[in-house]
Amino acid sequence: MKKRKYLLSLLAIIVSTTYSNSETTEATPPVGNQKALVVYFTRTGNTKQVADFIHKTIESDRVELKTVEPYPESYNELLTQAQQEINSGYSPPLSTTIENMESYDIVFVGYPIWHGTTPPPIVTFLTEYDFSGKIVVPFCTSASSSGSSSFQKVQQLCLQSTVLDGLWLMSSSVESSQTRILEWLNRIGILGDNGTGIETVVDTKNTHSVSITESYLHVSGDFNRLTLINMNGAEISRTKEKTMPVGNLPAGIYFLKIDTKNNAMVTKKVIKK
Known part of the structure; x- marks a missing residue:
C-alpha cells in the first residue's frame, strides 16, 4: 500500500506539479487505445482545471461547453436562474458543436454541482448526442454538495452507455487533487490493467x-x-x-x-x- 501511494504521488509530480498550461508532458493513451474526449462546463474555472489535468494525463480531445445565452455574472442571479431551469426541466441550447461524436469511445463529462445536481447545460449535452455503446465518465466540483445525485442523473440520461464511477472534488481542494484524480483514473480502469488479474x-x-x-x-x-x-x-x-x-x-x-x-x-x- 505504501509503495502504491508512493508511485501515485511520484506520477502526480511527473505529470504535473500544478495545473499549469504547460503541454510538455506526454499524455497516456486510454486502456485499449480507445479514442477519448473530455467535455466540460464551467463557470468559475474549477471544473476546467480538472478537465485540463485529465486531458494532460489521458490522450484525448477536449471541448468546453457553452450556452447560446450566457449565464448571469452575478452569483445570486445565477442561482435563481439555475433553480428555475432545474425545476422546470429546461435544457438551454448550446452554442458548442462537437464534430464526429460517433468516433469517440470514452467521454469524460465534467461540470459544477448546481443546487445539488447536474447543471442544465450538461443535461442538454447528454440528450442531444447519442451515447449508445460509449463509456461515460462523470466528474464534478462543488463548494460542499456531494456529486452522488448528479452521477445518478447521468446514469438516467445514458441508459445505453457504460457509466463509470464518477469523481467529486471540493472546489477548495481542486489545485491539490492531482493524486486523487490519478487514483480515480486507475481505479476505474482508464489508465490500464493493475496487473493483479483479480480485482476486488x-x-x-x-x-x-x-x-x-x-x-x-x-x-x-x-x-x-x-x-x-x-x-x-x-x-x-x-x-x-x-x-x-x-x-x-x-x-x-x-x-x-x-x-x-x-x-x-x-x-x-x-x-x-
Whole structure:
C-alpha cells in the first residue's frame, strides 16, 4: 500500500506539479487505445482545471461547453436562474458543436454541482448526442454538495452507455487533487490493467464485493441483476445469480453493471487474465 501511494504521488509530480498550461508532458493513451474526449462546463474555472489535468494525463480531445445565452455574472442571479431551469426541466441550447461524436469511445463529462445536481447545460449535452455503446465518465466540483445525485442523473440520461464511477472534488481542494484524480483514473480502469488479474472492489453503500478468476465472476451482497459489458460497450452476459461463468471469455478488461435492490446502478471494472 505504501509503495502504491508512493508511485501515485511520484506520477502526480511527473505529470504535473500544478495545473499549469504547460503541454510538455506526454499524455497516456486510454486502456485499449480507445479514442477519448473530455467535455466540460464551467463557470468559475474549477471544473476546467480538472478537465485540463485529465486531458494532460489521458490522450484525448477536449471541448468546453457553452450556452447560446450566457449565464448571469452575478452569483445570486445565477442561482435563481439555475433553480428555475432545474425545476422546470429546461435544457438551454448550446452554442458548442462537437464534430464526429460517433468516433469517440470514452467521454469524460465534467461540470459544477448546481443546487445539488447536474447543471442544465450538461443535461442538454447528454440528450442531444447519442451515447449508445460509449463509456461515460462523470466528474464534478462543488463548494460542499456531494456529486452522488448528479452521477445518478447521468446514469438516467445514458441508459445505453457504460457509466463509470464518477469523481467529486471540493472546489477548495481542486489545485491539490492531482493524486486523487490519478487514483480515480486507475481505479476505474482508464489508465490500464493493475496487473493483479483479480480485482476486488467494495461498494460502501451496497457492500458489493466483486471478484473475477479464470473461470468465474462472483458478486456478494444483494442485487437484482448483473450485466457484463466489454470495452466496446457490447453486452456479454446477464444473470440474476451471484456467480457468472466467464471461462470462455478472452483475457481483458470488462465492466460489470450491478442493478441494486434500491434501483441504483453500480458499475465496476473487472480484469480477466
